[in-house]
Amino acid sequence: MDDYQRLVVAQFFEPLPNLSQNSCHQFVLHHIAPILFPNSTGKVDIQPSPFQGSMSYTAILHTHSTSADHCIAIQFRSDKQDLFGVNEASRIHGTIVPLVTYQGMYEGLFVYTSPFAEGTPYISVLMSSEDFQLPLQKKTATVMDLADLVTRGSRVNTTPFDTTISDLASILENIRHTVNNYIFRHATLRNSISACISRLLPGLRNLATLPVTLTHQDLAPFNYLIDDSTGRVQAVLDWDGAIYLPVGSNFYFMDSLFGFMTPSGWQDTEDRQELETAFYNRALASLAAQGFGGITKEQLESQKAIRMLLYGVERLLKFKDERAEHYLDGYLRGLSFMNGYMFSY
Template sequence: MFLSEGLYYLRFKSRNSLCPFYEILRSLSYIEESPTVISQSSSLYAHSGPHRHCRSTMSTSSSESDWQHLLINEFFEVKIPSRHPESTVTQAQCFQVARQILQVLDIKHVGIQGQYSFTLFSPIRSKIIQFRLDSLDDNLLALVHQVYEHESPKVERYQGPISFPLPIYISDLAKGVYLPAIEHPALVKPFPIETQLRTVIDLARFIARATHFPQPPGMCLPDSWTASAPLFLDQLIHTFATHAPDLSPIVERTRSDLHLLDMLPIVLTHTGLGIGNIFVDRDDGHITAVIDWDHAGLEVFGLSVWTLYECFLSYKQWDEIHFYTNIVSDGRPAHQVLEEAFWNEIWLSVSDRIDRKKHEEAVKAAVTLWILNRYFRGSETTFDINNEEHASELARARAIFEYMEKSKETASLNT
């Protein structure tokens, strides 16, 4: 939501190009690194995600600036007239209303816009103001604030005297440093194990905290990842039989284990908990904020754990997936130290609500389900190995599942 919305629509074109989003972050004093470091980190942090349909529509020959202009023009010239045919809304009107609401002249638009909103900010007031095509779920926003009061900037709908055709939302800027603005750990020598440990431990606590606010079992919507899992997996089994037979056993096992999910609580779940939505303390790696709750929902506990494997144990550089094999002070590879710390913390943090011996297999099923969702939701019936993005998603999923299997074997040998 707000500052990060649209990150998934950005394609980093080259190691030597500085994307517009980093320019806007620098204007907010979020970035101090040189352009070389930032562009290197960009290629490492860029990752595949669930918004394939958005990224695939962008021509690789267009500049990032052109792409942003296309998004903005489409929002005002196509989407608003389609959704609100009785209204005429312009960029100039949004700027004018933002100045009136925030009572400041210094209003700028963020460097990356979303597909369904137009977002502005005031550096002086440290406020984000967003004009959305549709309203957000007020109950969900209230739950986010209840569960993550200290980590998520409160988002409130404008209810003042100024009338406007679109719903308007206001939020504080997130505290800390936008995670991709920090030099990528793969570029740091020696590997920054202490700051990475702090981040993954905080991540575990963040995910676990939702279990302290369990929701009624029947609260999952029909289109939630949890409720729609049987149909999704059935379709994926059929697709993988042809295109990825090596992953078929994983899908079939997950399908047969779905009943285990009934053992887990229904919790508030951030479905896009990637690095693009996380802010940290530059010095110690402590997570200071998590943003972009637009597509959050109520799901079984454990789905958010996918981010550990995609964003904190591995990275994708161009078409290759790498895990952090850097040897740290205790003689083990960094990925092993980080994974162990994460799971130790998450089981400790949920111990009064979820018993590891009883629920570990259920949590593993939830994690596997979400990894499959992460890379194949939307292509479960249309998967084409000759499609570049489909092939890329398949490679990422394979790498993570292979890693998880080896990690399980290593853990067994050490017990």
């Protein structure tokens, strides 16, 4: 693990004085390994995963024998996972979604096992690259694979047409009410949000016909692993809480492929337009191949905008800091239909 990963692990164990990496490793050795490999007589070793999450600690169990070697990830979590999402995702996407199995509890932590996923988190590849840049060909490969991922397994939305429109309108009006009562550090952001809502409301009927897909709720660049050399997606993790939502609902996560945050605000990459065009073209082609032709980029981007506003405002209320405003401003600037709006942020 690098220094940052060690810090993440230390912060996870800080409120757990009776637990440590070593105690978790001993639990794996004496209680998990015998369950998974009851007849194994080979060597067993346990190491911390090189990539850690803030809400869990992950160890890697290696077994070595004359017949076969195995590599299993064991995750100790402070919260219980909803395995519906991961089971559905594995059914839809196959082996790029490692199946997760609940193994019980250890000292108040929930313990899960899954096959070890090959690859490196996209954010780690990006951060280790020169000038925080990746070759366009590699980024395009990641973009195309994610476009397939977020559209695969689409099916007809069975929610009544009028109910869908009413729900969308309610979401937007609630967002408008919230931001009207929020004290912004940059007051012009309120105007930008209001302008976006005003652009979205007249077109809600066009969104009621969108198909639904199993929607990953945190498709951030640390949750998809890529091949360092090609950019191809090898695994997508953390499907906890995934639910069926209209296609486009989590497209705002793609903005992490098109730009990055700086101390002064969001900055698009020079190749944003090319990458975003490739993403939408691939997404539309995937939907058409599944029988959903006639869908437009405008529909997908509008659905993206609604869920992006919901996500961004929830983040704003949670953190109440300038960084959350920067992200929301960056998301808004990335919407093509907001290009005519004069930002003064």
